[in-house]
């Protein structure tokens with residue numbers, strides 16, 4: 001029987017989602033469409049009668065703004081929002097800023113798919129020569145982390161995302177769920193995939209086929225051991241959701257960027 005409800009959400013479309021560039025730890029804002037997606041998501045959740053007690057976000061603006069817009073559309077702006085770098089998007093290393101379709105032309109679609117969706121493959125790390133290195137590592141938000149700046153990742157596989165997220169999940173999120181609080185995690189494509197893998201016990205092979213569209217709430221009904229009692233539900237128009245998933249998958253197809 002379902003005891004708890006947990007909602008996962010990949011933020012609304014960001015500016016670099018639109019440009020098909022790996023965004024990761026670069027703090028891009030939501031696009032106009034992304035703002036609309038977040039508002040629509042809040043309206044849908046309100047229509048369906050859901051109420052949140054607590055929202056968790058990463059320290060990236062696109063996840064925070066999405067949470068704000070969802071809460072505003074629901075008329076639940078008072079709900080506390082808690083932020084942690086441990087919910088950040090996967091660190092895409094030296095791929096950050098690069099166009100996926102260009103990468104597929106240069107390295108092949110299979111390689112890009114492995115970088116994007118495999119469990120244990122870590123992309124090449126970022127170094128000081130990368131155009132976005134200083135922007136990320138000199139950002140004040142990363143002085144507030146529970147690890148020294150030098151220990152922050154320089155690239156991550158999905159497994160490494162789960163490794164840094166799980167301590168936070170177990171110490172901070174789980175106790176709130178166990179108190180009976182309805183939690184929304186306004187996160188990212190890969191941080192949500194990592195959590196889904198953990199909660200649903202998805203194998204390393206099967207996680208490759210899990211892709212999340214932007215701005216679409218995922219409802220998990222959990223038992224007292226926080227195990228799902230039924231398949232995850234992506235809320236909204238199912239045909240539109242399938243089209244949005246395909247669009248994200250197709251971002252890795254070879255095509256010269258304009």
Ligand SMILES: O=C(O)[C@@H](COP(=O)(O)O)OP(=O)(O)O
Nearest residue numbers: 021022023024089116188189190
């Ligand atoms: O880092 C990014 O560019 C995307 C994920 O990219 P893919 O894994 O889909 O390539 O993360 P998000 O938009 O959810 O923050």
